[in-house]
Amino acid sequence: MTLPHRDAGPLPGPLLPGYPLSGTTEAPPNWPVDDMPAARPDWRERLALGADLALIGIAVTALALPVVTAPAALATGSAAVRTRYAGGRLPTWRPLLRQYRRGVLPGLPALLAAAVLLIDLVAVRGGWVPGGPVLLGITAVVTAWLAGVAALTLVALGRDPELPWRTAAGWAWDHPKAATVLALIGVIAFFLVLAVPVTLPLMVGFHLFAVHLLSDRLAPA
Template sequence: MTPPPAPNWPEEPLPAAARPDWRETLRTASDLALLGIVVALASLPVVTAGAAVATGSAALHHWIETGNWPGVRPVLRDFRRAVLPGILPTVLAGVAGVVLAVNLLALTRGVVPGGAVLVLVTAALAVAAGGFAGLTVVRLGQRGGQGWRDALRAAAQTGRDRPVILLGTAGTVALATLLCVLVLPPLTPILVGYTLFGLHATTRRLAGAP
C-alpha cells in the first residue's frame, strides 16, 4: 500500500507583517502635530480658515494614499486657490457655531425656558452638525481641497446611505472639542492635526476602505 504524500510545508516560515517601529510612530505623530499647527496658523486671519482646513485635509489625504506629504509649492498653490471659495463656508460655519453655543449657554443658565430636554436636543444638533462638517472636510480633502458644493453633496449622500459614518465623524469632532475646551486648551493647534487624521481614519474604516 502506497503511503500518502508528505505535506508540502514551506522550508522557511512566512515573514510576519511589518510593524512600524517607535521611530516611525514618533515621526507620524510629529507630522500630524505640525500639520495641525500649520492649519491653525493659516486660520488666524479667520477668512482663511476654510482654505486652511481644505488644504490640510487634502495634504493629509495625499499622505494616506501615497505615504508622502505633498511639496510646499503645491500646498501653497492649493491654499491660494482655496481662499476665496472657502470664505462663505467659513462664515456659515462660524454663524452656526455661535448660534448653537449661545442657545446652549442660554438654556443651561435658565435664561430661556426649556430645561434639560432642550439642552439635550441642542447638544445633539451641535454634535450632528460637527459630524457633518467633519465628513464634509474629509470629502473635500479627497477632492484635492477644491469643490465645497460637491463635498457637501457627497457628505449628505454618505450621511443618508451610511449614517454610521456620520456618527463616527460626529464622535471624533465631539471628542476633539471636549479635549480642546475642558482638558488641553493650549494644545488646540496640535489637536487640529490629530482631529483631521481621526476624521479621515474613521471615514475610511467605517466605509471599509483599506
C-alpha cells in the first residue's frame, strides 16, 4: 500500500543563515575587502634617495660660499629636493641654474634680515645692550620662529620656482603653525650641525627634504 503524496510546500527559509537553497537566486554576501598595503621602497631606493639628498646639500653649500648667494642657493636646493621628493628623480641642471641666477637679487633682503638678527643675538649675548638673559631668550625665540618662516618660504619657492619671493614670504607668514614646527626642526638641525660641523653640507639636503615633507602635511598647497 502506498501512501498518498503530500505537497508540503516550500520550506519557510534556508536551513542555515547566509546559505540560500538550491535553485534560488540570491546575491552573494557583500563581504568587506581590505585594501592592499602600499608598496614601500626597498633599501636600494632609500639609499638612492639619501645619496641624492647628500648631493643636493653639497651643491647648495658650494653655491652659497659667496654668502650673498646663500638665499638663492637654498631656494634652488629646495626646488631640486621638491622634484626628487615628488617625482622620484633629480631635475636637470639648466632650470636650476636659471632659478639660481634669478634668485640672487630677491634673496638679498632675506640675507640682510638674517645678518641683523645675528648681530642682535651677538650684541645681547655679549652684554653690549641692556636686557640680560630675558632679552636674549626672547630674541632667540623670535629668531628661531623667523627661521621657520624662512624655511616655509623656501618650500613655497620649491613648489613653484616662478613664484615671487614676496608672495612666498606672505604665504609662509599666513601659516604660523607650520612655521613653528619648522622652527623647532631647524633648532634641532642647528644643534646637530653645531655638534658636528663637518655634517653641514649633508644636513642641508636632508633638512630641506624634512621641511617639504612636514609642510605637505601642515600647509598643503
